[in-house]
Amino acid sequence: MMAPRKCSGCRERAVRPEVLDVYRAEIEHDGRKYTVEVPCLAVLKCQACGELVLDDDADERVIDALREAAGLLKPAEIRLHRKELKLTQEQLAGLLSIAESTLSRWETGTQIQQRSMDRMLRAFFEVPELRKFFGAPEHTWRGEAEIVYQDEFQLTRSEHMGFWSAAKQPVVHCLPERTVKVSATGQEGMAA
Incomplete structure (x- = not known):
């Protein structure tokens, strides 16, 4: 003792x-x-x-x-959604007009984002038209998403991007350690 x-x-x-x-x-x-x-x-x-x-x-x-x-996004959720959109921290920070170091602190959990920025993040991740308006790369709003799941953070479909279903966007099926591409037409393609 x-x-x-x-x-x-x-x-x-x-x-x-x-x-x-x-x-x-x-x-x-x-x-x-x-x-x-x-x-x-x-x-x-x-x-x-x-x-x-x-x-x-x-x-x-x-x-x-x-x-x-x-009711704020967790660090792993912010990181996961950014990676799904194939954006670097630098790119996402630039699109949101925040410092890259701020985004890094949100993703590592050393700083908690304000409620207003949490809403902005959610809107950015959920609404392709907003990403287009902000000048995000075309692949982020064209109706395709690449989902990469790692052991550190796995989500069920209802926890993950369930809002895509509500917005009549493609439904992304969550499978650990597997990349699934779903186009706007609902066609699913596999990648290793």
Whole structure:
């Protein structure tokens, strides 16, 4: 067992690892407060004053819960949709008039996008006419999409681009580690 650490709050040597059944916090993001709950969260807790210290893993789980509560795209979703459109970070950032480093931070999870930019990202990914209006390369709005799925992030069709069905665009079938091309006519072609 690890020797207790010194608490930065009360200065007592009483900080020990603990697993909380449910961690609850009210977090402000983009001018709104969100209540987040994270089950079974491993933290460091001062046994004297009750102060909590979150390590990187715990912090990441809390931020994921915040994204969920705020209804924001997750970093892997942003990266996946960009790759589906065959755009580099530099290209997408230029089209959205943001810094490439900002987009990189959104895709790695080191920064949470504002709600307005989340809506812009969703619209950009969902609406081919918007991509055309913004001057995106023709392949991004011509009715073809190339979907590349990696082990790190797999989605079901309803979670992924389900909005294509609603917009009477081609439906893309999600298959792990396989590229599927679907044209506007619904013809499916395979690529390795």
